[in-house]
Amino acid sequence: MDFNDLLTGSLxxxxxxxxxxxxxxxxxxxxxxxxxxxxxxGQAGFMxxxxxxxxxxxxxxxxxxxxxxxVGIVLTVILALLLGVPTLRLRADYLAIVTIAAAEIIRQVxxxxxxxxxxxxxxxxxGFIKPFREVNPFSEPVGIDGLVRWGPNDFWVMTVGWSLVAxxxxxxxxxxxxxxxxVLKSIREDEDAVRSLGKNVYAYKMQSxxxxxxxxxLAGFVVALRSATVGPSFFATDVTFFAYTVxxxxxxxxxxxxxxxAVIFWFLITVLDLFFGQATAGANPIIPAxxxxxxxxxxxxxxxxxxxxxxxxxxxxxxxxxxxRELAIDAR
Amino acid sequence: MRxxxxxxxxxxxxxxxxxxxxxxxxxxxxATRCALVKPTDDDTISILGRICDRRQRPPLAxxxxxxxxxxxxxxxxxxxxxxxxxxFVIDLPGTAIEHLGKSYTVxxxxxxxxxxxxxEISSRTLTINIDNDQTxxxxxxxxxxxxxxxxxxxxxxxxxxxxFSVVLAMAALGLSMIFGTTGLTNFSHxxxxxxxxxVAFFIDRxxxxxxxxxxxxxxxxxxxxxFVVGGVFGWLNDAALWRPLRSRGTGLVAMxxxxxxxxxxxxxxxxxFAGAQSRNYSQYGAVAPWQIGDILxxxxxxxxxxxxxxxxxxxxxxxxxxxxGKATRAVSDNPGLASATGINVERVIRIVWVGGAALAGLAGxxxxxxxxxxxxxxxxxxxxxxxxxxLGGLGTIWGAIVxxxxxxxxxxxxxxxxxxxxxxxxxxxxxxxxxLIRPQGxxxxxxxxx
Numbered sequence: 001m002d003f004n005d006l007l008t009g010s011l012x013x014x015x016x017x018x019x020x021x022x023x024x025x026x027x028x029x030x031x032x033x034x035x036x037x038x039x040x041x042g043q044a045g046f047m048x049x050x051x052x053x054x055x056x057x058x059x060x061x062x063x064x065x066x067x068x069x070x071v072g073i074v075l076t077v078i079l080a081l082l083l084g085v086p087t088l089r090l091r092a093d094y095l096a097i098v099t100i101a102a103a104e105i106i107r108q109v110x111x112x113x114x115x116x117x118x119x120x121x122x123x124x125x126x127g128f129i130k131p132f133r134e135v136n137p138f139s140e141p142v143g144i145d146g147l148v149r150w151g152p153n154d155f156w157v158m159t160v161g162w163s164l165v166a167x168x169x170x171x172x173x174x175x176x177x178x179x180x181x182x183v184l185k186s187i188r189e190d191e192d193a194v195r196s197l198g199k200n201v202y203a204y205k206m207q208s209x210x211x212x213x214x215x216x217x218l219a220g221f222v223v224a225l226r227s228a229t230v231g232p233s234f235f236a237t238d239v240t241f242f243a244y245t246v247x248x249x250x251x252x253x254x255x256x257x258x259x260x261x262a263v264i265f266w267f268l269i270t271v272l273d274l275f276f277g278q279a280t281a282g283a284n285p286i287i288p289a290x291x292x293x294x295x296x297x298x299x300x301x302x303x304x305x306x307x308x309x310x311x312x313x314x315x316x317x318x319x320x321x322x323x324x325r326e327l328a329i330d331a332r
Numbered sequence: 333m334r335x336x337x338x339x340x341x342x343x344x345x346x347x348x349x350x351x352x353x354x355x356x357x358x359x360x361x362x363a364t365r366c367a368l369v370k371p372t373d374d375d376t377i378s379i380l381g382r383i384c385d386r387r388q389r390p391p392l393a394x395x396x397x398x399x400x401x402x403x404x405x406x407x408x409x410x411x412x413x414x415x416x417x418x419x420f421v422i423d424l425p426g427t428a429i430e431h432l433g434k435s436y437t438v439x440x441x442x443x444x445x446x447x448x449x450x451x452e453i454s455s456r457t458l459t460i461n462i463d464n465d466q467t468x469x470x471x472x473x474x475x476x477x478x479x480x481x482x483x484x485x486x487x488x489x490x491x492x493x494x495x496f497s498v499v500l501a502m503a504a505l506g507l508s509m510i511f512g513t514t515g516l517t518n519f520s521h522x523x524x525x526x527x528x529x530x531v532a533f534f535i536d537r538x539x540x541x542x543x544x545x546x547x548x549x550x551x552x553x554x555x556x557x558x559f560v561v562g563g564v565f566g567w568l569n570d571a572a573l574w575r576p577l578r579s580r581g582t583g584l585v586a587m588x589x590x591x592x593x594x595x596x597x598x599x600x601x602x603x604x605f606a607g608a609q610s611r612n613y614s615q616y617g618a619v620a621p622w623q624i625g626d627i628l629x630x631x632x633x634x635x636x637x638x639x640x641x642x643x644x645x646x647x648x649x650x651x652x653x654x655x656x657g658k659a660t661r662a663v664s665d666n667p668g669l670a671s672a673t674g675i676n677v678e679r680v681i682r683i684v685w686v687g688g689a690a691l692a693g694l695a696g697x698x699x700x701x702x703x704x705x706x707x708x709x710x711x712x713x714x715x716x717x718x719x720x721x722x723l724g725g726l727g728t729i730w731g732a733i734v735x736x737x738x739x740x741x742x743x744x745x746x747x748x749x750x751x752x753x754x755x756x757x758x759x760x761x762x763x764x765x766x767x768l769i770r771p772q773g774x775x776x777x778x779x780x781x782x
Contacts, residue, residue, distance in 0.1 A: 039585065086768040092585065093517045093726075097718045098767060101760040104715055108757050241592050248589065295608075299600045306597025313590045314577065 006274045011148040014267035017226035020161030021219050022265065025243035026250070026258035027168050028215030033244075034252030035176060036208040037188035039092045042083065042099030043216045043243050045106045048235035049075050050217030051224045052110055052119065058128040060118060065131055069221060076217040079106075080210040088205045100237060111232035124231025132156075132225055154226075161222050165259060168215055173255045175211070184208055185253075219243075245309050251322025260321055268308075272301040377431050379410070379438060379458075382419045393418025398441035404434065413444075482748060484626040489744040495633050495702055497740025498640025502695040503713065504720040504732040505647060506566075506688030512664035512727035513677075513684045516574065517588045520595035521692060521717065525710030526602055527565050528558035528693025529700035533606070536613045551615040555697040562693015563686045570685035575678070595711065602707040610706045636698050643694065644733060647687070651729050660684060664727055716743070716756065719763040725776025734774055738762070 013019065025043050032038040050072035057068030083102055087095040113121050136156040143149030150158065175181045183204055186194045195201050224230045242265075250261025276297035279286040292300075318324040379401055385392040394414060401410040401422050410422040422438075424431055439455040507521045532554030542550045573594070577587055621628040651657035662670040663680045671677045692710075699709060720739045724731025739759050746758040766774070 039588070086764060086771070090767070090771050093588065094722065094767065094771070096517065096588070097722055098764055101715055101719065101763055105757050105760050108754070112751070112753050114751055114753065238596070241596065244589065244592070296604050299604050302600040303597055303604065306593045306595070306600065309593030310573075310590045310597065313586050313593065314580075314582065317582075317586050 002278065005278070006271055008148055009274045010267045010270040012150065013270040014263045015148070015158065016150065016266070017154055017157040017161055017222065019262045019266040020158060020165060021222050021226065022243055022246045023165050023258050023262035024161070024168065024215055024219035024222060025239070026247040026261060027165070027172060028212040028219070029243055029247050030252060030254075030258050031172065031175075031184075031208055031212035031215065034247065034254070034257070035181065035188060036184045036205060036212075037092065038088075038205060038209060038212075039096035040099045040209065040212065041096045041237075041240050041244075042101075042103035043213075043219075044235040044237060044239040045099070045103030046076055046079060046213045046216030047220035047223060047239070048103070048106055048110060048230075048232075049079055050220035051230045051235070052125070052220075054221050055125050055128045055224050055230045056119065058131075059125050065128065068128075072217055072221065073214060076213050077210050080213040081206070084206045084209045088202055088209065100240070103235070103240065104237065107232050107235055120231070122232060124229050124234075126229040129225070129228040153228075157222065157226050160225070164218055164222070168218065169255050169259065176255065180204075180207075241309075242305075245305060245312075248309070248312055248317070248319050251319030253323070254319075254321050257319060257321055261319065264320070269301050269305065272304050273298065276300040377424045379422045379424065379436065380419065381438065382417075383414045383440070384418055394446065396444060398444045400439050400441065402437045402439065404436075409436075486745060486748055487625075487627050489747060490741065491627060491629055491633060493741040493744030494637050495640075496744060497737045498637055498644065499695045499699050499702070500713065500716060500720055500740045501644055501733045501736035502640060502691040502698075503710075503717045504724075504736045505644070505729065506691040506695075507717055508721045508724075508727055508729065508732035509651075509660070509664070509684045510688045511721070512729075513660065513667070513681050514574065514578065515584050516591065517584070519588065519591040519714070520569075520598060522708075522710030522712070522714035523595055523598040523602070524562060524566060524569075524689045524692035525696035525699070525713065525717075526599070526705070526707060527689075527710075528562045528696030529705040529709055530602060530606055530696075530707075531558040531561045531693065532613065532697035532700055533611060533705070536615075548615065551613045551701065554613065555694065555701065558697035559690050559694040562696070563690030565693065566685045566687075566689020567682065569689065570682055574685070575682075578681075595714075599708055599711055606707050608707060610704050611700075612704045613701060616701055632701060636702055640698065643691070647691065648729060648733070656680070656683065661729075716759060719759055723763055723766050723773055725773030728773070728775050731773050731775035738774070 025047060028046070029040060029043055032040040053072035053075050054065060054068030057063040057071055058065055079102075083095075083099055087098045109115070110119050111122050112119075115121070116123075119125065133153060133156070136152060138152040138155050138159075141149050141151050142155040176184070183194060183199055187199075187201055187204055191201055194204075220235075223234050227234070246261040246265045247258055248261070249265050250257035250259065276287075276292070277294065280289065280292050280294045280297040287297075312319070381399065383394040383397050383399075385394050393416065395416050395418060397414045397420075399412050399414065399420050399422065400408055401424070402408050410424060412420040412422045414420045424436075435457055437455055437457045442454055503521065503525050506524070507518060510516055510518055510521070532551065535554035535557050536550055541548050542553050573590070574587070577590065582590075616632045619630045619632050621630045623629075649657075651660055659670065659675045659680050660683070662673070662675055663677050667677050670680075696705070696710060699705060699713070716739055717736075720735035721732050722735070723738055724733065724735025739762070742762055743755045743759045747755050750758060
């Protein structure tokens with residue numbers, strides 16, 4: 001068992017581009033769920049629309065990535081409106097079911113064989129990354145010697161990504177200390193009370209859905225930039241569930257909760273993955289192959305994640321840094 | 333059948349037609365059924381063939397079709413019209429030696445075909461290399477864009493839709509009852525479905541076979557076991573996880589997220605032990621269908637539909653007419669009030685968990701019988717189950733069933749008009765549209781939705 005390897009690999013993931021993606025997605029969910037109490041289970045759908053919009057702008061219409069980002073943002077807003085109109089007047093679980101359904105609709109339509117000549121089908125799309133990498137200031141791998149190391153492309157994505165995270169956190173902080181943010185929080189606590197004060201709860205929820213969706217869109221852009229490709233498998237239903245886990249580990253309704261959550265989540269997940277990977281590798285593995293082979297080892301992290309999510313929700317619903325008093329988790 | 337036909341075309345040598353082929357032909361009515369061609373007993377080479385409408389089983393002869401033969405330079409050297417039994421014979425002029433090694437193209441005149449048919453292949457080229465007669469087959473229909481009428485097709489899809497509907501209804505009923513009595517939106521309900529499929533698979537894989545009077549019933553026992561063990565699993569779910577959470581006063585949203593964790597956990601445990609590949613049971617994999625009119629129906633589909641309907645009728649009667657059912661509906665309506673009237677709410681919830689999970693397990697096993705299964709079959713239909721429940725009205729019993737039939741039939745019948753790969757998309761869109769128009773669901777009451 002190579003513990004140095006475990007540490008290096010886990011740090012690399014914990015601060016790497018993937019953690020950025022889930023951090024941004026969780027920041028969006030934090031606005032939805034943490035602050036407003038909306039159960040959006042379709043964050044992967046927002047990410048997918050945005051990611052594909054950015055990519056297709058350059059692959060199909062030959063536009064720039066910036067134009068793609070703009071189109072992605074517009075489409076995300078439209079998606080939020082489409083989802084919000086039928087469901088925001090209903091109870092929380094309706095929004096949950098409709099958003100999860102919508103994300104699945106989006107995924108199945110985009111990955112359909114019928115559109116594969118334009119959208120790439122199951123294989124996804126590539127060939128848009130050049131302009132992004134051309135402006136990459138890093139040409140050498142970056143890292144701390146002996147501890148962690150990223151390739152120049154990854155580090156460029158991380159630089160952009162973590163900057164986005166910083167700006168996003170600042171925006172969330174400013175929003176949530178404003179009167180507007182206080183209305184959101186009171187909607188989470190007691191919707192009827194807010195309504196009785198003459199606030200248009202529906203409009204506030206819609207704004208929250210749109211803004212949180214936009215952070216999901218940022219996550220979608222980073223997914224595309226990270227992998228230099230977009231494909232339907234990056235936006236499966238489980239992605240949303242992972243983002244929720246990230247949010248809940250860090251603590252919902254905390255500005256920095258998603259950041260802490262993303263780092264911790266990916267550290268733990270990678271440690272588990274590498275541990276079981278090493279424990280089952282080689283000619284004479286620590287865990288005999290009759291108990292666990294390497295395919296089964298790759299499932300262990302998800303088994304632990306499911307277990308962890310349950311235990312977290314049962315014993316510490318406020319997460320590591322959340323405030324239990326603030327968060328009446330039983331949102332409407 | 334089609335593969336066999338293709339293989340026969342490859343053979344293309346009359347003398348070598350396999351005996352199985354001949355068997356099929358002997359029992360057929362020569363006037364309408366597609367007949368085997370008979371070699372001509374002379375020393376010239378003839379090109380023989382038959383034109384069969386393969387949309388019918390057994391294939392029907394297509395008479396009156398003109399077939400012509402051209403040599404390599406494009407000169408027509410022979411022509412014939414298919415007879416009443418679909419066969420045609422074109423004698424090549426000259427002696428056998430002259431034709432050896434030369435190739436000829438046999439072409440079907442498409443304008444002489446009946447209007448609603450289309451050939452799979454309209455011309456074939458063959459090379460004469462043995463001094464014997466040559467056979468060509470022209471299967472008609474199947475591959476062409478012209479399909480049987482929309483009505484027939486709709487009826488055929490209806491069969492698949494009904495099978496899917498009853499299975500979906502069983503899963504949805506459990507989900508809806510659990511939601512009704514505990515308020516839990518259970519994202520791990522799909523795993524209860526998968527559990528049933530896996531239990532049946534486990535029984536199926538046990539060494540030996542279970543027989544009654546010589547007939548193997550291993551899979552039937554497996555399906556029953558899925559129902560029973562599924563119920564036990566539901567009880568375990570409730571006792572080990574949900575009841576403690578309820579007594580702690582954990583909120584509904586927190587429980588919903590716990591159920592997501594449980595779903596991930598169980599799904600990966602299943603994959604750990606059962607692997608990722610798609611599986612089938614040892615029995616009822618390929619069953620010969622019955623032909624009723626234009627519709628094909630396999631016995632297992634009929635059994636699943638009837639069994640499913642019986643189970644649904646039984647469950648709803650239990651809920652509608654027994655004291656326990658009344659208590660269940662009371663708890664579903666208002667747990668506090670039910671408790672105050674002396675109903676043991678926890679007991680009702682326990683029974684609902686057992687019943688709901690047993691139905692889900694049965695649904696999983698039947699799904700496995702009809703279409704095979706893998707470790708995430710339940711997760712895959714989870715969204716459709718939710719759609720069914722929400723469509724019919726969350727927490728209502730009849731709503732879940734009606735919703736399941738709407739979703740089940742809609743997914744299948746929508747393939748009449750859209751690509752099959754979009755059939756789930758259509759069902760989910762239907763859900764969103766219904767929510768827009770009637771948010772409480774088809775059978776829900778308006779005040780239930782808060």
